Amino acid sequence: MKYEKPLPEMTGLAGEFYSWGAKSQLRFQRCSACEAWRHVPRELCAQCGSAEWSWEPSSGHGRVFTWTVATRAIHPAFEPDVPYAAVVVEMDEGVRLMSAVVDCPPDELTVGMPVVVVFEQVAEVTLPKFRRAYAEKE
Amino acid sequence: MPSSLKDRACIVGIGETEYSRGGPNSERSLLSLQLEAATKAIADAGLKNKDMDAILPSQYGRTAEELAANLGIEELRYAATVYMGGAGPVACLQTAAMAIAAGVATNVLIVTGFNFYASRKVRDLSSTTAGPMSWIANDYYAPYGVVAPAQWYSLIARRHMHEFGTTSEQLGAVAVAMRKHAQLNQRALMRGKLLSIEDYLASPILFGPYRLLDCCLETDGAAAVVVTAAERAQDTREKPVSVSGVATGHPYPADDITNRKDIFEIGLTAAAPRALAMADIEHKDIDFAEVYDCFTFEALQQIEEMGFCKRGEGGAFVEGGRIELGGELPVNTHGGLLSEAHTLGMNHVIEAVRQLRGDAGERQVDGAKIGVVTGWGDFGDGSIAILRN
Numbered sequence: 001m002k003y004e005k006p007l008p009e010m011t012g013l014a015g016e017f018y019s020w021g022a023k024s025q026l027r028f029q030r031c032s033a034c035e036a037w038r039h040v041p042r043e044l045c046a047q048c049g050s051a052e053w054s055w056e057p058s059s060g061h062g063r064v065f066t067w068t069v070a071t072r073a074i075h076p077a078f079e080p081d082v083p084y085a086a087v088v089v090e091m092d093e094g095v096r097l098m099s100a101v102v103d104c105p106p107d108e109l110t111v112g113m114p115v116v117v118v119f120e121q122v123a124e125v126t127l128p129k130f131r132r133a134y135a136e137k138e
Numbered sequence: 139m140p141s142s143l144k145d146r147a148c149i150v151g152i153g154e155t156e157y158s159r160g161g162p163n164s165e166r167s168l169l170s171l172q173l174e175a176a177t178k179a180i181a182d183a184g185l186k187n188k189d190m191d192a193i194l195p196s197q198y199g200r201t202a203e204e205l206a207a208n209l210g211i212e213e214l215r216y217a218a219t220v221y222m223g224g225a226g227p228v229a230c231l232q233t234a235a236m237a238i239a240a241g242v243a244t245n246v247l248i249v250t251g252f253n254f255y256a257s258r259k260v261r262d263l264s265s266t267t268a269g270p271m272s273w274i275a276n277d278y279y280a281p282y283g284v285v286a287p288a289q290w291y292s293l294i295a296r297r298h299m300h301e302f303g304t305t306s307e308q309l310g311a312v313a314v315a316m317r318k319h320a321q322l323n324q325r326a327l328m329r330g331k332l333l334s335i336e337d338y339l340a341s342p343i344l345f346g347p348y349r350l351l352d353c354c355l356e357t358d359g360a361a362a363v364v365v366t367a368a369e370r371a372q373d374t375r376e377k378p379v380s381v382s383g384v385a386t387g388h389p390y391p392a393d394d395i396t397n398r399k400d401i402f403e404i405g406l407t408a409a410a411p412r413a414l415a416m417a418d419i420e421h422k423d424i425d426f427a428e429v430y431d432c433f434t435f436e437a438l439q440q441i442e443e444m445g446f447c448k449r450g451e452g453g454a455f456v457e458g459g460r461i462e463l464g465g466e467l468p469v470n471t472h473g474g475l476l477s478e479a480h481t482l483g484m485n486h487v488i489e490a491v492r493q494l495r496g497d498a499g500e501r502q503v504d505g506a507k508i509g510v511v512t513g514w515g516d517f518g519d520g521s522i523a524i525l526r527n
Contacts, residue, residue: 006280014277040278040394066297066401068289069346078283085346086284088293088396096396098279106346111300127281 003123004077010125013041020055021126026117028095030056039095060117061133062091069106089115089130103131144416147235147246148371148378149525151183151364152488155251157325157479163358168253169200171360173208176249179362180209184374185245190364192216192243194230196250196482197223199360205249216243223515224430225386225405226250227363227484231523232384234365244367250482251360274394288345288353288433290395290517295347295435297401302450304438306347310338311456312434312469313351313476318462320473322500327355328477352434354475361484363491379494382508383417383524385409395517402439402449405520406512410444417508417524421446424524425506426493427467428486430514431474440512441469444522463501471501483513487523494527 008014013029017040020027028039033050044051067087073079085106090096101115115130153175155163163171172195180187187209193202194217202217216237220229227250234246275284284290298304317333320326333351341351371378387409389398414420427446431437442452446467455461461469472478472489479485490509492498498506506527513521 005283006276006285008277008281009273039397040274046391066293066300068284068292068296068348069343070283070289071343071346073283074286075280075283081283084283086279086282086289086293098282098284098396100282111297122281125281 007125017041018125021119021128024119026058026060026128027055028058029053037093037095039097059092062089062115064109064113065090065096067109100129102129142239143235145380145382146239146368147365147381148368149363149491150366150371150374150378151179152491153178153182154361155359157357157359159357172199172249172251175360175362176247179364183364190245190247192237192246194218194233194248197221199250222519224483225513225515225519225521227482227487228511228513228521228523229386231381235381238367246365249362250484253358254356288348291433292345292348294401304453308453309352309434310335312437313338315462316470316474316476319471320477323472326473326478354432355480357479359479359481361481361488363487377495377527379491379525379527381523382526383413385412386521389518404443404518406440407443409520409522413522413524423508424510426503426509427469428490428511429469430483430512431476432514436514468503486511490525
Protein backbone atom coordinates (compact mmCIF):
# COMPACT_ATOMS: atom_id res chain seq x y z
CA MET A 1 0.00 0.00 0.00
CA LYS A 2 1.42 3.36 -0.97
CA TYR A 3 2.62 5.53 1.90
CA GLU A 4 0.58 8.72 1.74
CA LYS A 5 1.88 10.65 4.73
CA PRO A 6 4.21 13.61 4.19
CA LEU A 7 7.85 12.61 3.81
CA PRO A 8 10.86 14.81 4.36
CA GLU A 9 12.85 16.07 1.40
CA MET A 10 15.72 13.63 1.18
CA THR A 11 18.15 16.24 -0.08
CA GLY A 12 20.64 18.49 1.64
CA LEU A 13 21.05 18.42 5.38
CA ALA A 14 17.57 16.98 5.94
CA GLY A 15 18.47 14.11 3.63
CA GLU A 16 21.68 13.48 5.55
CA PHE A 17 19.87 13.57 8.91
CA TYR A 18 17.26 11.05 7.87
CA SER A 19 19.70 8.78 6.03
CA TRP A 20 21.15 7.58 9.36
CA GLY A 21 17.83 5.98 10.16
CA ALA A 22 18.38 3.41 7.42
CA LYS A 23 21.37 2.23 9.48
CA SER A 24 19.28 2.30 12.65
CA GLN A 25 21.24 5.25 13.93
CA LEU A 26 20.13 8.57 15.29
CA ARG A 27 22.79 11.18 14.74
CA PHE A 28 22.82 14.92 15.27
CA GLN A 29 25.25 17.54 14.05
CA ARG A 30 28.00 18.40 16.49
CA CYS A 31 30.21 21.44 16.04
CA SER A 32 33.85 20.46 15.52
CA ALA A 33 35.10 23.67 17.09
CA CYS A 34 33.05 24.02 20.28
CA GLU A 35 31.38 20.58 20.47
CA ALA A 36 27.88 22.02 20.72
CA TRP A 37 25.13 19.65 19.58
CA ARG A 38 22.44 21.04 17.37
CA HIS A 39 19.12 20.21 15.74
CA VAL A 40 17.45 20.98 13.31
CA PRO A 41 20.48 20.68 10.99
CA ARG A 42 22.13 23.99 10.22
CA GLU A 43 25.05 25.11 8.07
CA LEU A 44 26.81 27.00 10.86
CA CYS A 45 27.23 26.65 14.59
CA ALA A 46 25.12 29.37 16.17
CA GLN A 47 27.28 29.31 19.31
CA CYS A 48 30.72 29.87 17.79
CA GLY A 49 30.13 30.48 14.09
CA SER A 50 32.14 27.50 12.86
CA ALA A 51 31.21 25.86 9.57
CA GLU A 52 32.94 22.61 10.62
CA TRP A 53 30.82 19.84 12.03
CA SER A 54 30.21 16.10 11.97
CA TRP A 55 27.27 13.73 12.43
CA GLU A 56 27.69 12.28 15.90
CA PRO A 57 25.71 9.37 17.31
CA SER A 58 23.09 10.23 19.91
CA SER A 59 22.73 8.14 23.04
CA GLY A 60 19.20 7.58 21.80
CA HIS A 61 17.80 8.47 25.21
CA GLY A 62 15.61 11.41 26.02
CA ARG A 63 12.52 12.60 27.85
CA VAL A 64 9.12 13.76 26.72
CA PHE A 65 9.13 17.57 26.67
CA THR A 66 5.64 18.31 25.38
CA TRP A 67 3.08 16.99 22.90
CA THR A 68 -0.11 17.77 21.00
CA VAL A 69 -2.95 15.31 20.53
CA ALA A 70 -4.73 15.26 17.18
CA THR A 71 -8.34 14.18 17.47
CA ARG A 72 -8.90 14.70 13.80
CA ALA A 73 -6.66 14.35 10.78
CA ILE A 74 -6.06 17.52 8.80
CA HIS A 75 -3.94 15.45 6.43
CA PRO A 76 -6.14 12.50 5.40
CA ALA A 77 -3.30 9.97 5.57
CA PHE A 78 -3.28 10.31 9.36
CA GLU A 79 -6.95 9.37 9.70
CA PRO A 80 -6.24 5.78 10.82
CA ASP A 81 -3.93 7.04 13.58
CA VAL A 82 -6.45 9.39 15.21
CA PRO A 83 -6.21 10.13 18.08
CA TYR A 84 -2.46 10.44 17.91
CA ALA A 85 0.13 12.51 19.73
CA ALA A 86 3.02 14.31 18.12
CA VAL A 87 5.67 14.46 20.82
CA VAL A 88 8.64 16.75 21.29
CA VAL A 89 11.45 14.72 22.85
CA GLU A 90 14.37 16.36 24.61
CA MET A 91 17.46 14.22 24.11
CA ASP A 92 20.17 13.73 26.69
CA GLU A 93 22.39 15.73 24.33
CA GLY A 94 20.13 18.73 24.90
CA VAL A 95 18.56 18.95 21.46
CA ARG A 96 14.88 18.41 20.87
CA LEU A 97 13.01 16.86 18.00
CA MET A 98 9.44 16.31 16.89
CA SER A 99 8.57 12.64 16.93
CA ALA A 100 6.16 10.07 18.32
CA VAL A 101 6.12 7.61 21.21
CA VAL A 102 4.91 4.45 19.56
CA ASP A 103 3.92 2.40 22.58
CA CYS A 104 2.18 5.03 24.70
CA PRO A 105 -1.43 6.12 24.19
CA PRO A 106 -1.81 9.92 24.11
CA ASP A 107 -3.58 10.11 27.45
CA GLU A 108 -0.76 8.28 29.24
CA LEU A 109 2.00 10.65 28.18
CA THR A 110 3.66 12.64 30.94
CA VAL A 111 6.20 15.43 30.82
CA GLY A 112 9.59 13.98 31.65
CA MET A 113 8.72 10.41 30.67
CA PRO A 114 11.98 8.68 29.66
CA VAL A 115 12.04 7.35 26.12
CA VAL A 116 14.52 5.66 23.80
CA VAL A 117 14.76 5.79 20.04
CA VAL A 118 13.40 3.17 17.66
CA PHE A 119 13.39 3.22 13.89
CA GLU A 120 10.39 2.84 11.64
CA GLN A 121 10.76 2.40 7.92
CA VAL A 122 8.07 4.15 5.95
CA ALA A 123 8.33 4.07 2.16
CA GLU A 124 11.98 4.75 1.33
CA VAL A 125 12.66 6.70 4.54
CA THR A 126 13.34 5.47 8.06
CA LEU A 127 11.90 7.79 10.68
CA PRO A 128 13.29 7.97 14.19
CA LYS A 129 10.52 7.41 16.74
CA PHE A 130 10.56 6.53 20.41
CA ARG A 131 9.31 3.96 22.86
CA ARG A 132 9.05 4.07 26.64
CA ALA A 133 12.35 3.50 28.40
CA TYR A 134 12.03 1.69 31.65
CA ALA A 135 15.58 1.79 32.95
CA GLU A 136 16.75 5.10 34.35
CA LYS A 137 20.18 6.08 33.10
CA GLU A 138 22.70 6.32 35.93
CA MET B 139 18.49 53.84 23.08
CA PRO B 140 16.56 56.94 22.03
CA SER B 141 14.34 56.52 19.00
CA SER B 142 13.23 59.05 16.49
CA LEU B 143 9.97 57.22 15.64
CA LYS B 144 7.90 58.28 18.65
CA ASP B 145 4.80 60.14 17.49
CA ARG B 146 6.24 60.75 14.00
CA ALA B 147 3.33 59.03 12.26
CA CYS B 148 -0.41 58.94 12.75
CA ILE B 149 -3.12 56.58 11.59
CA VAL B 150 -5.64 58.85 9.89
CA GLY B 151 -7.81 56.50 7.87
CA ILE B 152 -9.38 53.10 8.40
CA GLY B 153 -11.37 50.94 5.98
CA GLU B 154 -12.93 47.49 6.08
CA THR B 155 -15.14 45.38 3.87
CA GLU B 156 -17.94 43.44 5.43
CA TYR B 157 -16.64 40.24 7.05
CA SER B 158 -18.21 36.94 6.12
CA ARG B 159 -17.70 33.22 5.78
CA GLY B 160 -18.52 32.44 2.21
CA GLY B 161 -21.30 34.57 0.81
CA PRO B 162 -20.81 37.51 -1.57
CA ASN B 163 -17.20 38.11 -0.48
CA SER B 164 -16.18 34.70 -1.77
CA GLU B 165 -17.45 35.51 -5.23
CA ARG B 166 -15.22 38.55 -5.39
CA SER B 167 -11.54 38.57 -6.10
CA LEU B 168 -9.12 39.22 -3.27
CA LEU B 169 -7.98 42.29 -5.21
CA SER B 170 -11.49 43.66 -5.30
CA LEU B 171 -11.87 43.21 -1.54
CA GLN B 172 -8.52 44.85 -0.82
CA LEU B 173 -9.30 47.78 -3.12
CA GLU B 174 -12.60 48.33 -1.35
CA ALA B 175 -10.88 48.48 2.04
CA ALA B 176 -8.11 50.69 0.65
CA THR B 177 -10.52 53.12 -0.98
CA LYS B 178 -12.54 53.40 2.22
CA ALA B 179 -9.43 54.03 4.32
CA ILE B 180 -8.18 56.73 1.96
CA ALA B 181 -11.58 58.44 1.96
CA ASP B 182 -11.76 58.15 5.74
CA ALA B 183 -8.46 60.00 5.87
CA GLY B 184 -9.98 62.78 3.78
CA LEU B 185 -7.42 62.08 1.08
CA LYS B 186 -7.56 61.07 -2.57
CA ASN B 187 -6.24 57.79 -3.96
CA LYS B 188 -3.39 59.50 -5.75
CA ASP B 189 -2.27 61.17 -2.53
CA MET B 190 -0.83 57.84 -1.44
CA ASP B 191 2.89 57.63 -2.13
CA ALA B 192 3.71 54.38 -0.36
CA ILE B 193 2.02 50.99 -0.22
CA LEU B 194 2.81 48.18 2.20
CA PRO B 195 0.85 45.21 0.87
CA SER B 196 0.26 41.95 2.70
CA GLN B 197 2.45 38.93 1.94
CA TYR B 198 -0.77 37.01 1.29
CA GLY B 199 -2.32 39.65 -0.93
CA ARG B 200 -1.88 41.58 -4.07
CA THR B 201 1.26 43.43 -5.06
CA ALA B 202 1.92 47.10 -4.52
CA GLU B 203 2.19 47.55 -8.30
CA GLU B 204 -1.24 46.09 -8.93
CA LEU B 205 -2.83 48.08 -6.12
CA ALA B 206 -1.16 51.28 -7.33
CA ALA B 207 -2.35 50.69 -10.91
CA ASN B 208 -5.93 50.24 -9.77
CA LEU B 209 -5.83 53.20 -7.39
CA GLY B 210 -4.30 55.56 -9.94
CA ILE B 211 -1.21 56.10 -7.83
CA GLU B 212 1.31 57.31 -10.38
CA GLU B 213 3.98 58.36 -7.91
CA LEU B 214 4.68 55.34 -5.77
CA ARG B 215 7.83 56.30 -3.88
CA TYR B 216 8.08 53.38 -1.52
CA ALA B 217 6.81 49.83 -1.35
CA ALA B 218 7.79 47.03 0.98
CA THR B 219 6.27 43.73 2.08
CA VAL B 220 6.71 42.46 5.62
CA TYR B 221 6.98 38.66 5.74
CA MET B 222 5.90 38.15 9.34
CA GLY B 223 2.51 36.57 8.83
CA GLY B 224 0.01 37.86 11.35
CA ALA B 225 2.64 40.15 12.84
CA GLY B 226 2.67 41.92 9.48
CA PRO B 227 0.02 44.63 9.83
CA VAL B 228 1.41 45.97 13.12
CA ALA B 229 4.98 45.58 11.82
CA CYS B 230 3.88 47.67 8.84
CA LEU B 231 3.13 50.50 11.26
CA GLN B 232 6.83 50.40 12.11
CA THR B 233 7.81 50.42 8.45
CA ALA B 234 5.37 53.24 7.71
CA ALA B 235 6.73 55.31 10.62
CA MET B 236 10.27 54.71 9.38
CA ALA B 237 9.44 55.77 5.82
CA ILE B 238 7.69 58.87 7.08
CA ALA B 239 10.35 59.84 9.63
CA ALA B 240 13.04 59.42 6.98
CA GLY B 241 11.13 61.65 4.57
CA VAL B 242 10.79 58.85 2.04
CA ALA B 243 6.98 58.86 2.03
CA THR B 244 4.12 60.99 3.30
CA ASN B 245 0.89 58.96 2.98
CA VAL B 246 1.30 55.24 3.48
CA LEU B 247 -1.39 52.71 2.62
CA ILE B 248 -1.28 49.41 4.51
CA VAL B 249 -3.70 46.80 3.22
CA THR B 250 -4.45 43.14 3.84
CA GLY B 251 -7.26 40.67 3.42
CA PHE B 252 -8.20 37.07 2.85
CA ASN B 253 -10.51 35.15 0.64
CA PHE B 254 -10.42 31.81 2.42
CA TYR B 255 -13.67 30.49 1.19
CA ALA B 256 -12.75 31.07 -2.40
CA SER B 257 -9.32 29.52 -2.00
CA ARG B 258 -7.20 27.79 0.60
CA LYS B 259 -7.95 27.78 4.31
CA VAL B 260 -5.69 29.33 6.92
CA ARG B 261 -4.68 25.95 8.19
CA ASP B 262 -2.98 25.30 4.86
CA LEU B 263 -0.86 28.42 5.02
CA SER B 264 2.09 26.54 6.42
CA SER B 265 2.30 24.42 3.30
CA THR B 266 1.93 27.22 0.82
CA THR B 267 3.98 29.98 2.40
CA ALA B 268 7.41 29.91 0.89
CA GLY B 269 10.44 30.00 3.11
CA PRO B 270 12.09 28.51 6.14
CA MET B 271 8.87 28.12 8.14
CA SER B 272 7.54 25.66 5.64
CA TRP B 273 10.87 23.91 5.04
CA ILE B 274 11.40 22.96 8.65
CA ALA B 275 7.74 22.15 9.16
CA ASN B 276 7.74 20.00 6.02
CA ASP B 277 10.89 18.07 6.85
CA TYR B 278 10.71 17.73 10.62
CA TYR B 279 7.11 18.20 11.75
CA ALA B 280 4.84 16.99 8.94
CA PRO B 281 6.17 13.42 8.80
CA TYR B 282 4.89 13.04 12.36
CA GLY B 283 1.49 14.47 11.60
CA VAL B 284 2.06 18.06 12.63
CA VAL B 285 0.70 20.14 9.78
CA ALA B 286 -1.35 22.97 11.29
CA PRO B 287 -0.76 26.07 13.40
CA ALA B 288 -3.13 24.75 16.07
CA GLN B 289 -0.79 21.83 16.53
CA TRP B 290 2.37 23.91 16.75
CA TYR B 291 1.09 26.25 19.39
CA SER B 292 -0.78 23.66 21.43
CA LEU B 293 2.69 22.21 22.09
CA ILE B 294 3.58 25.41 23.90
CA ALA B 295 0.23 25.52 25.71
CA ARG B 296 0.65 21.97 27.00
CA ARG B 297 4.04 22.84 28.45
CA HIS B 298 2.61 26.03 29.97
CA MET B 299 -0.13 23.99 31.65
CA HIS B 300 2.53 21.63 32.96
CA GLU B 301 4.86 24.32 34.30
CA PHE B 302 2.34 26.85 35.57
CA GLY B 303 -0.89 24.94 36.07
CA THR B 304 -2.77 26.94 33.42
CA THR B 305 -6.20 25.37 32.99
CA SER B 306 -8.74 24.80 30.24
CA GLU B 307 -11.13 27.05 32.15
CA GLN B 308 -8.63 29.89 31.86
CA LEU B 309 -8.32 29.45 28.09
CA GLY B 310 -12.11 29.39 28.07
CA ALA B 311 -12.24 32.73 29.89
CA VAL B 312 -10.49 34.26 26.87
CA ALA B 313 -12.97 32.69 24.44
CA VAL B 314 -15.92 33.84 26.54
CA ALA B 315 -14.61 37.42 26.81
CA MET B 316 -14.00 37.71 23.07
CA ARG B 317 -17.48 36.38 22.36
CA LYS B 318 -19.04 38.78 24.84
CA HIS B 319 -17.41 41.74 23.11
CA ALA B 320 -18.53 40.50 19.70
CA GLN B 321 -22.15 40.88 20.82
CA LEU B 322 -21.60 44.66 20.79
CA ASN B 323 -20.03 44.66 17.33
CA GLN B 324 -22.15 44.86 14.17
CA ARG B 325 -19.29 43.53 12.06
CA ALA B 326 -18.58 40.48 14.21
CA LEU B 327 -19.38 37.10 12.73
CA MET B 328 -20.16 35.73 16.18
CA ARG B 329 -22.63 38.47 17.05
CA GLY B 330 -25.82 36.81 18.16
CA LYS B 331 -23.99 33.62 19.11
CA LEU B 332 -23.56 33.64 22.85
CA LEU B 333 -20.91 31.51 24.52
CA SER B 334 -20.79 30.45 28.15
CA ILE B 335 -17.89 28.76 29.88
CA GLU B 336 -20.04 25.62 30.05
CA ASP B 337 -20.47 25.72 26.25
CA TYR B 338 -16.73 26.17 25.91
CA LEU B 339 -15.86 23.23 28.17
CA ALA B 340 -18.38 21.06 26.34
CA SER B 341 -16.80 21.82 22.95
CA PRO B 342 -14.65 19.07 21.43
CA ILE B 343 -10.89 18.90 21.82
CA LEU B 344 -9.33 19.38 18.41
CA PHE B 345 -5.55 19.35 18.94
CA GLY B 346 -5.19 18.78 22.64
CA PRO B 347 -5.20 20.90 24.63
CA TYR B 348 -6.89 23.13 22.03
CA ARG B 349 -10.63 22.84 21.54
CA LEU B 350 -12.61 24.01 18.55
CA LEU B 351 -13.51 27.16 20.49
CA ASP B 352 -9.86 27.97 21.20
CA CYS B 353 -9.30 28.53 17.48
CA CYS B 354 -9.83 31.75 15.58
CA LEU B 355 -12.26 32.23 12.74
CA GLU B 356 -11.46 31.91 9.08
CA THR B 357 -13.24 34.64 7.17
CA ASP B 358 -13.36 36.57 3.94
CA GLY B 359 -12.76 40.26 4.00
CA ALA B 360 -10.16 42.99 3.73
CA ALA B 361 -8.97 45.85 5.89
CA ALA B 362 -6.69 48.82 5.38
CA VAL B 363 -5.26 51.82 7.19
CA VAL B 364 -3.64 55.03 6.01
CA VAL B 365 -0.70 56.40 7.95
CA THR B 366 0.59 59.91 7.47
CA ALA B 367 3.18 62.25 8.94
CA ALA B 368 2.22 63.71 12.29
CA GLU B 369 2.69 67.23 10.93
CA ARG B 370 0.02 66.61 8.29
CA ALA B 371 -2.36 64.67 10.50
CA GLN B 372 -4.16 67.73 11.79
CA ASP B 373 -5.52 68.36 8.27
CA THR B 374 -7.53 65.16 8.27
CA ARG B 375 -11.14 64.82 9.36
CA GLU B 376 -11.03 62.40 12.24
CA LYS B 377 -8.95 62.63 15.39
CA PRO B 378 -5.51 61.32 14.39
CA VAL B 379 -4.13 58.36 16.30
CA SER B 380 -0.43 58.61 16.93
CA VAL B 381 1.98 55.70 16.67
CA SER B 382 3.78 56.41 19.91
CA GLY B 383 5.77 53.21 20.21
CA VAL B 384 6.31 50.33 17.82
CA ALA B 385 8.63 47.34 17.67
CA THR B 386 9.00 43.90 16.16
CA GLY B 387 10.73 40.82 17.46
CA HIS B 388 11.42 37.18 16.78
CA PRO B 389 11.84 34.15 19.02
CA TYR B 390 15.10 32.22 18.72
CA PRO B 391 15.35 30.22 16.62
CA ALA B 392 12.42 31.80 14.80
CA ASP B 393 12.05 28.99 12.31
CA ASP B 394 11.93 26.00 14.66
CA ILE B 395 9.62 25.83 17.67
CA THR B 396 11.09 22.65 19.12
CA ASN B 397 14.63 23.87 19.82
CA ARG B 398 14.03 27.01 21.80
CA LYS B 399 16.01 27.16 25.03
CA ASP B 400 13.05 29.04 26.47
CA ILE B 401 9.93 27.67 24.80
CA PHE B 402 7.82 30.54 26.14
CA GLU B 403 9.95 33.33 24.71
CA ILE B 404 8.21 34.82 21.70
CA GLY B 405 8.92 37.80 19.46
CA LEU B 406 6.77 39.98 21.67
CA THR B 407 8.93 39.23 24.71
CA ALA B 408 11.76 41.34 23.37
CA ALA B 409 9.65 43.76 21.35
CA ALA B 410 7.28 44.90 24.11
CA PRO B 411 9.83 46.64 26.34
CA ARG B 412 11.21 48.44 23.28
CA ALA B 413 7.78 49.71 22.27
CA LEU B 414 6.90 50.80 25.80
CA ALA B 415 10.23 52.57 26.18
CA MET B 416 9.78 54.36 22.85
CA ALA B 417 6.33 55.54 23.90
CA ASP B 418 7.71 56.39 27.34
CA ILE B 419 4.81 54.75 29.16
CA GLU B 420 4.17 52.04 31.73
CA HIS B 421 1.70 49.19 31.69
CA LYS B 422 -0.65 51.03 34.02
CA ASP B 423 -1.02 53.79 31.39
CA ILE B 424 -2.58 51.38 28.90
CA ASP B 425 -6.37 51.55 28.71
CA PHE B 426 -7.04 48.53 26.44
CA ALA B 427 -5.22 45.83 24.50
CA GLU B 428 -6.03 44.41 21.08
CA VAL B 429 -4.08 41.18 21.15
CA TYR B 430 -3.57 38.82 18.19
CA ASP B 431 -5.76 35.94 19.26
CA CYS B 432 -5.05 33.23 16.70
CA PHE B 433 -5.83 30.92 19.62
CA THR B 434 -7.00 31.65 23.15
CA PHE B 435 -3.70 30.53 24.67
CA GLU B 436 -1.73 32.88 22.42
CA ALA B 437 -3.71 35.83 23.77
CA LEU B 438 -2.97 34.74 27.32
CA GLN B 439 0.69 34.18 26.50
CA GLN B 440 1.07 37.58 24.87
CA ILE B 441 -0.47 39.30 27.89
CA GLU B 442 2.24 37.64 30.01
CA GLU B 443 5.08 38.29 27.61
CA MET B 444 4.11 41.96 27.24
CA GLY B 445 4.54 42.22 30.98
CA PHE B 446 1.01 42.88 32.20
CA CYS B 447 1.63 40.05 34.61
CA LYS B 448 4.43 37.60 35.37
CA ARG B 449 4.93 34.59 33.15
CA GLY B 450 2.70 31.85 34.42
CA GLU B 451 0.16 34.25 35.93
CA GLY B 452 -1.70 34.80 32.67
CA GLY B 453 -4.31 32.22 33.56
CA ALA B 454 -5.34 34.07 36.69
CA PHE B 455 -5.08 37.41 34.87
CA VAL B 456 -7.69 36.53 32.25
CA GLU B 457 -10.20 35.22 34.78
CA GLY B 458 -12.83 37.08 36.72
CA GLY B 459 -13.65 39.64 34.05
CA ARG B 460 -10.34 41.47 34.14
CA ILE B 461 -10.05 41.36 30.35
CA GLU B 462 -13.69 42.18 29.66
CA LEU B 463 -15.10 45.63 28.95
CA GLY B 464 -15.44 47.30 32.32
CA GLY B 465 -12.49 45.31 33.66
CA GLU B 466 -8.97 46.40 34.44
CA LEU B 467 -7.62 45.73 30.93
CA PRO B 468 -10.25 45.19 28.24
CA VAL B 469 -8.83 42.86 25.60
CA ASN B 470 -10.09 42.63 22.01
CA THR B 471 -13.02 44.93 22.47
CA HIS B 472 -14.27 43.98 18.97
CA GLY B 473 -14.25 40.26 19.59
CA GLY B 474 -10.84 39.57 18.08
CA LEU B 475 -9.91 36.92 15.56
CA LEU B 476 -11.85 34.54 17.76
CA SER B 477 -15.20 36.24 17.38
CA GLU B 478 -15.07 39.18 14.96
CA ALA B 479 -13.12 38.13 11.88
CA HIS B 480 -9.65 37.20 10.65
CA THR B 481 -7.93 39.90 8.65
CA LEU B 482 -4.45 39.01 9.79
CA GLY B 483 -4.92 41.32 12.78
CA MET B 484 -5.52 44.49 10.79
CA ASN B 485 -8.96 44.50 12.39
CA HIS B 486 -7.19 44.84 15.76
CA VAL B 487 -5.39 47.97 14.55
CA ILE B 488 -8.69 49.37 13.29
CA GLU B 489 -10.51 48.66 16.54
CA ALA B 490 -7.73 50.39 18.48
CA VAL B 491 -8.13 53.43 16.25
CA ARG B 492 -11.90 53.43 16.81
CA GLN B 493 -11.37 53.28 20.57
CA LEU B 494 -8.93 56.18 20.50
CA ARG B 495 -11.22 58.24 18.25
CA GLY B 496 -14.05 57.68 20.69
CA ASP B 497 -15.98 55.88 17.92
CA ALA B 498 -16.41 52.48 19.50
CA GLY B 499 -20.04 52.99 20.45
CA GLU B 500 -21.26 50.42 22.98
CA ARG B 501 -17.73 48.99 23.10
CA GLN B 502 -16.13 52.31 24.02
CA VAL B 503 -13.57 52.19 26.80
CA ASP B 504 -14.32 55.41 28.68
CA GLY B 505 -11.64 58.03 28.36
CA ALA B 506 -9.39 55.76 26.29
CA LYS B 507 -6.10 57.55 25.73
CA ILE B 508 -3.52 54.84 25.14
CA GLY B 509 -3.94 51.37 23.64
CA VAL B 510 -1.67 48.52 22.66
CA VAL B 511 -2.04 46.32 19.57
CA THR B 512 -0.06 43.16 18.92
CA GLY B 513 0.61 40.97 15.93
CA TRP B 514 1.67 37.30 15.91
CA GLY B 515 3.32 35.47 13.03
CA ASP B 516 4.33 31.83 12.63
CA PHE B 517 6.15 30.53 14.70
CA GLY B 518 5.83 33.29 17.30
CA ASP B 519 7.19 36.35 15.51
CA GLY B 520 5.81 39.41 17.23
CA SER B 521 4.97 43.03 16.67
CA ILE B 522 3.54 45.63 19.00
CA ALA B 523 2.33 49.19 18.65
CA ILE B 524 1.44 51.68 21.36
CA LEU B 525 -1.18 54.03 19.99
CA ARG B 526 -2.49 57.17 21.61
CA ASN B 527 -4.85 60.00 20.80
